[in-house]
Structures are given as C-alpha cells and as structure tokens.
Amino acid sequence: MRAFIFPGQSSQKVGMGAELAASSIAARDVFDEVDDTLRQHLSVLMREGPEDRLTLTENAQPAIMANAIATLRVLEHDFGVKLLEHANCVAGHSLGEYTALASVGAFGLADTALLLKLRGWSMQAAVPLGEGTMAVLLGADVEQAKALAEAAAQGEVCEVANDNDPSQVVISGHTGAIERAVALTKEHGIKRGMILNVSAPFHSSLMAPAAKRMAGALEETPPGALMLPLYANVTAAAVTDPAQITALLVEQITGRVRWRESVLAMRADGVESFVELGGKVVGPMVSRTDRDAQMTSLVTMKDLEAFAKEIA
Structure with missing residues (x-):
C-alpha cells in the first residue's frame, strides 16, 4: 500500500514551482487558476520573491498548496501516474491536509486556494504580532x-x-x-x-478566533466526497465522511498535529511506502518515525520522471 502525503508551512521557498511551470502546461494551468482565483500574482511571488512576502502566512499557505497540486498534476498528466491508481490513502501536515483533500476531489483547486488564503489570514490575525x-x-x-x-x-x-x-x-x-x-x-x-x-502561535488555543472564522467558511464551502481516505491530523485515523472532515478541519486550527501517530496508523493499516509531493519536509519525519517505511520525495521534473519509471 502507498500513501501520498503533502507538506505544510515552512516548505515554501523562493523559486518554488518555477521548473514545473517552465516544463509543463499542467503546472502552469494550476498556477494560473490560483492566481486568477486569488486575484493575485502569487506565482510570480513564488518564483521571484521577495522571501519575506512569500513567508507571510496568507501567501505561504496557498503557495505551498499550489506547488504540491502542480506537482501532482504533472505526475498525472505528463508522466501518466494517476493518484487513484497508485495511492491507497492521503495525508497532509497542517495546511497540507487541505492539499490532500484537494488531491482526492473533496475540494476544487479554486476553493482550496480561497480557504487557505482565509486560513492564513485568520491565523495571523488571531493574535497580535509578538504576543x-x-x-x-x-x-x-x-x-x-x-x-x-x-x-x-x-x-x-x-x-x-x-x-x-x-x-x-x-x-x-x-x-x-x-x-x-x-x-x-x-x-x-x-x-x-x-x-x-x-508570526503566530499556530495549533494552540490562542487560535480560537481563526477556528471560528474557518468554521463559517467551511459551512459555506464544505468538502465533498473523497475518492480515497484521509488520515486526519487531529485524530491520526482514516476518515472519509465529509461532515466529520469539516469538524476536524476546524478543530485542527487549535488542535495538535499528530503526524507521528498518523504515520504509525498508516503503517499499521498496511502502508509500506510514502510519497511526498512538492517538498522534502514531512518525508524525513516519516523516516525518523519508522525506518522501515519506504520514502520518496517528488519536487523536480527529474524526481517525477524517476518515480514514474520506478512504478511502471
């Protein structure tokens, strides 16, 4: 069994997605749609910086998601490796949970970008800077x-x-x-x-104002049906029910990200290999949690090509 996993904040860096966009129309389509949805040249910020603006939570969250989804789209469209044919479940670290949900059809790309823009802004605004x-x-x-x-x-x-x-x-x-x-x-x-x-104390009870905002946003834009199970951050267990996922996404704002337990739960349920898309952040955590787990990180076109050949 194989899990596709998605990184969270701190995986952003200037230049992210540039090679994918230069090489693949599938990647460019993702970046263009996110730019149009947010009415922002986020792809330019990702490609050129400045770093301090990219690192702002409200920019970093949709940027990390867009880069990971672009990586997945290139893998599927350019190399013929379909998530539904080669993965048994998905998971994501913090904001990466939204990316994971988008990857299995629970959210569309535009809705995911808007939700993460609001999530980033709300988490930043929940506590005065420095407190x-x-x-x-x-x-x-x-x-x-x-x-x-x-x-x-x-x-x-x-x-x-x-x-x-x-x-x-x-x-x-x-x-x-x-x-x-x-x-x-x-x-x-x-x-x-x-x-x-x-810039803020994420995943603590101080984020309660952000959780309230996201509860309202998710009521207006609830997740749809999932094509594969998601291992949720706050329970470290597989979930497929959209209503339950809505509650878990709200709880995640103030709750603990149980990534170590999620990896162990996936392993106990038969997952042998993990594939991180769009970063090399959660992969090392998987390896430190279980040294016997097979771990692959896909960031570059070369990574994607090698992975496609490996599983062909």
Whole structure:
C-alpha cells in the first residue's frame, strides 16, 4: 500500500514551482487558476520573491498548496501516474491536509486556494504580532514536551502543537511561556529548544478566533466526497465522511498535529511506502518515525520522471 502525503508551512521557498511551470502546461494551468482565483500574482511571488512576502502566512499557505497540486498534476498528466491508481490513502501536515483533500476531489483547486488564503489570514490575525510564538524541541518525545509545557505555562498558554516524529515536537503559545520553556529544556532531559521564526502561535488555543472564522467558511464551502481516505491530523485515523472532515478541519486550527501517530496508523493499516509531493519536509519525519517505511520525495521534473519509471 502507498500513501501520498503533502507538506505544510515552512516548505515554501523562493523559486518554488518555477521548473514545473517552465516544463509543463499542467503546472502552469494550476498556477494560473490560483492566481486568477486569488486575484493575485502569487506565482510570480513564488518564483521571484521577495522571501519575506512569500513567508507571510496568507501567501505561504496557498503557495505551498499550489506547488504540491502542480506537482501532482504533472505526475498525472505528463508522466501518466494517476493518484487513484497508485495511492491507497492521503495525508497532509497542517495546511497540507487541505492539499490532500484537494488531491482526492473533496475540494476544487479554486476553493482550496480561497480557504487557505482565509486560513492564513485568520491565523495571523488571531493574535497580535509578538504576543505568541512557537519553538521546536529536538530530542524530545511528546510526553517530555507536555511536561515541559505545563512547567513553563505559569498561567499563560503553552501547548504541544505538532508531534512530528519521535525526536521532534513543536510547542506553541504566549511568547513569554515559550521562552521559559526553551530555557527549561535541559532540566526536562531535552536536547535543545529553538524559537521558530513564525508570526503566530499556530495549533494552540490562542487560535480560537481563526477556528471560528474557518468554521463559517467551511459551512459555506464544505468538502465533498473523497475518492480515497484521509488520515486526519487531529485524530491520526482514516476518515472519509465529509461532515466529520469539516469538524476536524476546524478543530485542527487549535488542535495538535499528530503526524507521528498518523504515520504509525498508516503503517499499521498496511502502508509500506510514502510519497511526498512538492517538498522534502514531512518525508524525513516519516523516516525518523519508522525506518522501515519506504520514502520518496517528488519536487523536480527529474524526481517525477524517476518515480514514474520506478512504478511502471
């Protein structure tokens, strides 16, 4: 069995998608549709920068999605590798969950772009700049991270945001609490803590205003039927019911991304190989979670060609 998986924020970089667009009309069609939908030259920003504008959450989220869907479209249209013929399920990390849903027909491309534009803006606007942040804990498991977060909170929000793999957990919350947590890492047996260069405390209870906005947006633009199961971030379990997915997408804004558990659940359900489209971010997390899992990352035309030949 094979899972197609999709990256989340921090996988953006200037130049993303440029080679695909230069080589394939299928990729150009994706970028053009997203540009037209958002009434923004997002593809130019992706190709040329500046980096600080691309990194803005409201730009990064639809850009990462567009790049991943363009990668999938090139794989399908230029190399004849259809997702429905070669994948058994999908998953995505944080915003990548929307990309995964688009890949299996639950959302159209235009709706996905609009939802992610709103999601990015809403998450950025939920907390005044500087009042919240995130930190990555290296050499920490989720239980260590939870204990550290509780010790550092001191009446403020400090929560586990991403359980990425057995050696990497991300915490999120008020800036003071996160700074205290980083200072306490050694006392909790954690190798290292680093403040992340992010503009908001994603996947924490501080994102409640964004969750409320997205609940309204998803009520107006609900997901449709899925052609393959999705392993959801907040449950680490397979789901196909659109109504349940709507609730999970809202919960995901404030809830923990259970990526490590999602990988283990897919493995337990028989998935042997994972294919990351449009990045090399979640793939290494898969490999650190289960060294026996087969992992392929598809970013360049050369990657796509090699993968097509491999599974032919």
